[in-house]
Amino acid sequence: MTLVDTSRRIDVGFFNCHRDIPCSTTVFRLSSVASSGRRGAAICADYSSRLCQPDRWPADIDAMTSLYDDELNLLLGKCLPLRQFLRRPRLSDPWFDSECRMAKRLTRRLERSSAAASRWADQFTADTDAAAKAAAAKKDWYEQRRLYRQLRHRKSSEFWRCKLEADHSV
Numbered sequence: 001m002t003l004v005d006t007s008r009r010i011d012v013g014f015f016n017c018h019r020d021i022p023c024s025t026t027v028f029r030l031s032s033v034a035s036s037g038r039r040g041a042a043i044c045a046d047y048s049s050r051l052c053q054p055d056r057w058p059a060d061i062d063a064m065t066s067l068y069d070d071e072l073n074l075l076l077g078k079c080l081p082l083r084q085f086l087r088r089p090r091l092s093d094p095w096f097d098s099e100c101r102m103a104k105r106l107t108r109r110l111e112r113s114s115a116a117a118s119r120w121a122d123q124f125t126a127d128t129d130a131a132a133k134a135a136a137a138k139k140d141w142y143e144q145r146r147l148y149r150q151l152r153h154r155k156s157s158e159f160w161r162c163k164l165e166a167d168h169s170v
Contacts (some may be wrong), residue, residue, distance in 0.1 A: 049075060050067060051071050096155070099155075106144055106148075107145050110137070110140055110145075111145075114134070114141040117137040120133075
């Protein structure tokens with residue numbers, strides 16, 4: 001992984017139109033990271049692998065493991081070649097702390113649980129217990145999602161209120 005240095009410190013002055021208070025902040029642009037990976041998909045119809053020819057297999061287990069690894073990487077390279085691309089990481093919001101992270105994790109877990117319960121209830125339509133569990137899981141997810149959004153809004157408001165008070169007192 002190669003780090004491409006495109007980071008810059010940019011001082012930005014702006015005018016808060018809601019309170020008519022001049023504000024300033026510093027914006028950091030993160031460095032782009034050059035990565036390699038497999039993107040897209042292609043149909044690979046090359047079956048001339050040595051893995052399909054038992055008479056060419058080595059007797060040693062380590063050599064067989066190496067052959068297996070080499071052949072699969074070769075076939076994968078033909079189907080999905082490695083490509084270079086830039087990944088631009090994004091700064092996290094300054095108010096997004098461990099409390100927000102845990103709330104987000106719980107919200108996503110309940111979302112997956114609700115989706116699984118719904119799939120289960122759809123599969124067994126005659127099972128009223130499954131339908132009730134799916135409805136309860138969806139209700140729990142919606143409630144947690146509402147609480148998570150309120151938490152994010154509260155943290156954001158507190159952060160900007162403190163920031164404006166600090167800028168105003170200077």
